[in-house]
Amino acid sequence: MIEVTELTKRFRGAAAVDGLSFTVRPGRVTGFLGPNGAGKSTTLRLLLGLNRPTSGSATIEGRLFAGRPRGLRHVGALLDAHDVHGGRTARAHLTALALSNGLPRSRVPAVLEEVGLASAAGRRIGGFSLGMRQRLGIAGALLGDPPVLLFDEPVNGLDPEGVRWARGLFGRLAAEGRTVLVSSHLMSEMEHTAEELVVIGRGRLIAAEALATFASRATRQRVRVRSPQARQLAGLLAKEDGAGVVPPPASDPEAIEVTGLPAARIGDLAAHHRIPVHELSGRGSSLEDAFMELVADSVEYAAKDPR
Incomplete structure (x- = not known):
């Protein structure tokens, strides 16, 4: 089990981690999420004793990792594949x-066999692709057969087969009763990988709960609409207060996605303007929806919403 208690780390007066507390329990995959600059990597380094906290504590199985000899028997970690x-x-x-x-x-x-690199065992790492380096880093984390595993952005550079393999591996490790913490920016990947989430922003805790509970926090329900007059309908809907409209892409010119309006209102507007509608379907909130809403105030560099 991982326990972080009132953890704070300051660099030149600025708080990278600020009074952070959470627990990661064994037997499940826990996703560690946050926008760039949220403090995820710093938190992992504090857990592994690579940085010293300004205050608070970060323990693994009730002890500081730095005090454990032969650490790979207790914790396996991939922080930087390079x-x-x-x-x-x-x-x-x-x-x-x-x-x-x-x-x-x-x-x-x-x-090496487990991560699919047996045939590359004699090759120099300098010639490895990013995906191969990620697999090698995962192999290093597994080397001591540890009860606790930490992975920072482990699927970056992996091809689709590799992503599926990593997803299955993390699930199997958790099913064996291990504590598995996976940091990632890929919301779609966390939806398929994690059961629990720890979400932070600007070094502070935003949420620590089941993935389904977190995803249900999203308030902006989405409606998918298909119409042969999709662009005309999109223009009408965009004038409605609180509406967000994604115009039809070139690959699917009849499809638009709407937030902030119920399906009934969209149907009424289309009928009033004699615009045919071939599909009008509500979509439940997603992990990405909830994440973007709850971390909106914690994003360091925010681009303009294309809608």
Whole structure:
């Protein structure tokens, strides 16, 4: 189990993490979400003893990670897939990690096989793609067969097959009773991967709850509309107070998406203006909807909404 209690970290007076408290329990995949600059990576570094907190605590299984010898037996982590020596082979890199943590050499071919890099064991890491480096980083995290695993943006650079493999791996690890914390910016991926969420913004906790509970917080219900006069209808709907309209894309010129208006009002407007409607369907709130609403005040660099 991971416990973060009133954790604060300041750099030159600015708080990267500010009074943060949450718990990550075993047996489930917990997603760690937040906009850029929210403090996710700093929190993970504090958990691993790579930075010292200004105040508060971050413990794993009730202890500071820095006080554990042979740490890979207790916690496996992938923070930066590029943080490896490019001149070493994958086998040499993992062997060095194994020997420094008192692990048997037999774990090296086992984890290389598990992450799909057995055939690349003798290749130098400098020639690896980002996806291969991510797999190697995951192999390093698995090396000690630890009860707690931390992954920072682990699917960046993976192809669709790799993303599906990683999703299945995290689920299996959690099903084995391990504590699995996955940091990601990919809302769609978290919807398929996580059961619990910890969401932070500007170093502070926004939510710590089940994914379904968090997604249900979204207030902007969406309605999908299809019409052969989609652009004309979009123009009419855009004039309604509180409405948000995504105009039809070139790939689907009859489809628009509307927020802020109930389906009944959209249908009435279309009927009044004699605009045929071929589809009018409400869509439930998504994780992305809830995330964008709840972190709106925590986004450091916000672009203009195209709607």
